[in-house]
Amino acid sequence: MSSYRIAVVDDDLHIRNLVEAYLVREDFETIGLATAEEALELWRNDPPDMWVLDIMLPGMDGYEFCRTVRREADVPIIMISARDNEVDKIMGLELGGDDYMVKPFSPRELVARVKRQIHRWYKVRIGDEGVVNAPASSDITIGELKLSIEERRVFWDGSEVEITLKEFALLHTLSQHPNRAFSRDDLLAIVWGDDYFGSDRAVDHLVKRIRKKIMQLPIEAVWGHGYRLRHEGGERG
Template sequence: MNQSIYIVEDDANIRDIVKAYLVKEGYRVTLLKDAEEAWERAQDGQPDMWILDIMLPGMDGYELCKRIRQVSEVPIIIISAKDEEVDKILGLELGSDDYLTKPFSPRELVARIKRLFKRAEAQPVLKQATDDILRLGALEIDQAGRIVHWHDKEIDVTSKEFDMLVIFTKQPNRAFSREELLTFVWGNDYFGSDRAVDDLVKRLRKKLEHLPIETVWGYGYRLEYEEQQ
């Protein structure tokens, strides 16, 4: 095992308890008390996983999550006392892979960490198998570089927005249910509602104006495409 985990948490008691459980499981743990220190560490190299609190002094966990995701695809777990659905959706949209509400069981955290590492281990094989350019009309997706162009303009998208675009582009005109999209984009362990899908589609429609992501009422969404003759 021996994977490294950075824990960014300003509560010393929580930091120490979580570290004790993770070290017992064989992980290498680094404790950081604020986002600024964590971001400085990130410039020198990434751990195998981040665990971020939201309510941090100075820069909050959301901003740190966003910055980390811009330079790394390692798994991120957010832990927070905020238990509103909108907070969970925001964390996931900014690039986190999981969201755990305080108070939580350290054993549950360990279980989620193990699931995310298993998923990450399979990801390089997937990326290698799909290392190409997807094109659909004015939409171009570089899967290896995770870059999106729309009408020859590069569009800044989040990790989840990118994954949903790839799904739609690979199977145009297919109707996907909200449940399917939740599984494809967030994985089988997602705990929230399908409102996350609606929010993601809304963001894509705003960023890629006139991209024909159509609503299939009572079911889900599809990306409509008619090939030019």
């Protein structure tokens, strides 16, 4: 576990020190930060393996920081907050948080959730080479879209598109079965895992992110159900 470094972002020094103490006891490396601005500097220069992120921060709040990180990567984020209403939880999860805990919380439970996220993202989903553990397969080509499975790279009209792990997982799923309509629940189970407990609107937000990066990508919403990748050229390449 000592190879994993957890950034704890909270302006409450007592909470920050308590969380760090419990994580260090479990052989994690930690770094404590009081603001999202400090966290952004760390993200740009020496990103950690995971974030424990307070929502209510001075200056930039945790929601905006999470949104910024999610534009670039799927590093695990556990959000913590004194707000315990359902709207705040859903917002945090839809913006890309992997888990949400309400203050006051048990430090031992937090450590257990940290271990769970580390296992999911770094021991299950990512292999020794740092790529998604996808089944062995040739590249997939659908019209102008091309997925290099082994390299976990996406191209549109010959140009590479920078994507995150979740974005790749969703594109991989849809492109394997063009024209098939996947329900939001199906996509949640495939991309987030069977034990994900957040809103299915997280799928909508992920699709929106992909559409911003590939504006002409023919992902269609299936009303009241989910999404499909339309392909009129027959079987995929």
